[in-house]
Amino acid sequence: MTSTITPDTSATADISVEEQQFNDLIEADSRIEPRDWMPEGYRKSLVRQISQHAHSEIIGMQPESNWITRAPSLKRKAILMAKVQDEAGHGLYLYSAAQTLGATRDDMTDALIAGKARYSSIFNYPTPSWADMGSIGWLVDGAAICNQVPLCRASYGPYGRAMVRICKEESFHQRQGFEILLELMQGTDEQRQMAQDSVNRWYWPALMMFGPPDDDSPNSAQSMAWKIKRHSNDELRQRFVNMLVPQAAVLGVTLPDPDLHFNEQTQQWDLGVIDWTEFHEVLAGRGPNNAQRLQRRRDAHEDGAWVREAAAAYAMKQNARTQSARTEEMAAK
Amino acid sequence: MTTPGDSAAEIWPLWEVFVRSNRGLSHVHVGSLHAPDETLAVRNARDLYTRRSEGVSVWVVPAAAITTSDPDAKGAFFESPAGKNYRHASYYSKSEGVKHL
Numbered sequence: 001m002t003s004t005i006t007p008d009t010s011a012t013a014d015i016s017v018e019e020q021q022f023n024d025l026i027e028a029d030s031r032i033e034p035r036d037w038m039p040e041g042y043r044k045s046l047v048r049q050i051s052q053h054a055h056s057e058i059i060g061m062q063p064e065s066n067w068i069t070r071a072p073s074l075k076r077k078a079i080l081m082a083k084v085q086d087e088a089g090h091g092l093y094l095y096s097a098a099q100t101l102g103a104t105r106d107d108m109t110d111a112l113i114a115g116k117a118r119y120s121s122i123f124n125y126p127t128p129s130w131a132d133m134g135s136i137g138w139l140v141d142g143a144a145i146c147n148q149v150p151l152c153r154a155s156y157g158p159y160g161r162a163m164v165r166i167c168k169e170e171s172f173h174q175r176q177g178f179e180i181l182l183e184l185m186q187g188t189d190e191q192r193q194m195a196q197d198s199v200n201r202w203y204w205p206a207l208m209m210f211g212p213p214d215d216d217s218p219n220s221a222q223s224m225a226w227k228i229k230r231h232s233n234d235e236l237r238q239r240f241v242n243m244l245v246p247q248a249a250v251l252g253v254t255l256p257d258p259d260l261h262f263n264e265q266t267q268q269w270d271l272g273v274i275d276w277t278e279f280h281e282v283l284a285g286r287g288p289n290n291a292q293r294l295q296r297r298r299d300a301h302e303d304g305a306w307v308r309e310a311a312a313a314y315a316m317k318q319n320a321r322t323q324s325a326r327t328e329e330m331a332a333k
Numbered sequence: 334m335t336t337p338g339d340s341a342a343e344i345w346p347l348w349e350v351f352v353r354s355n356r357g358l359s360h361v362h363v364g365s366l367h368a369p370d371e372t373l374a375v376r377n378a379r380d381l382y383t384r385r386s387e388g389v390s391v392w393v394v395p396a397a398a399i400t401t402s403d404p405d406a407k408g409a410f411f412e413s414p415a416g417k418n419y420r421h422a423s424y425y426s427k428s429e430g431v432k433h434l
Binding site for chain 2: 035082085089092093096100104161165169308311314318
């Protein structure tokens, strides 16, 4: 399989002109746009990645919206609402990007609701304390930013452009989360305990967000050859941990990894062993909240059906009215 | 050719969104969205693309109403300006050193 991964620009004899153009654009680090010819595998791979990403944003609204009514102050409530609204927006940017590849919104939604589509396993964890709003911002959004900044240069134009917008907005998410934890860490013993407990629960799942280790990541090599992905899972995970350690020191929290230590040789933080069985369990639908998250999304979709249908019916009626008015106008002339 | 995404399989059509960031500047394409009609498309565009004062005006256009050049004819279609560098001011070098030219 590996022999077909790198586009071979010298073998012009057996590939089409379009394919050669596509390979040249990728080679030149240019961008592929919706109406360009692209290999079926490239299209499929993008639809899979972008729609999973969109689903993650949409499902990702749930663990946080859980706290909107119980936020400790009006300021925090307003911030949380803005953040959850951003997640909805991110989902919509991404669904639109997937649609430029020929996927339909309804198909993508149906796949999610039927439990056939994947989304980031991180959103299947519960948010039992207010400090979890801090940890999600700091660790989960932090990991997302680390993953997403290189995606701004993804070879598919609409995906890259959507990621630019998303990254701009994510930095507010990460900072507000950090601030929540910082305030708790400067509070009472009980508040500090709450913050530390939350970091303990979110740290490992956040590291798993970068995906399986490089030697167990089936789609990575092809994605990198196509310049959709720019860095490997392990590379990005390492980069993230290197950033986290000094931030944890500012907060005064400990990271729950007894094996975490600075490697003088590589000048990086070496981490302990990640429990990949947990990752695969959650991905397979056996995480703490998988069923609940999906059920809630399904209910929201079904409860909102009448709104979508009514709006469509209204639009059709309006269209018909405009049409007949135009016909009468023409007849009158 | 219709825009991908605007198919019979969708309840709501796809719209392309253009935002003017400030008076005096052009509307610039920012992305697309779904909406049942133009009124809701404008409102959705405001909520989706101007949450941080990105614009003072929004245009929405049904994606299907946009006609584009054929991507396969890329080379030939845009060939005419090639070799016509006399259309650029930089082609005229003899006036170098002469002020206000």
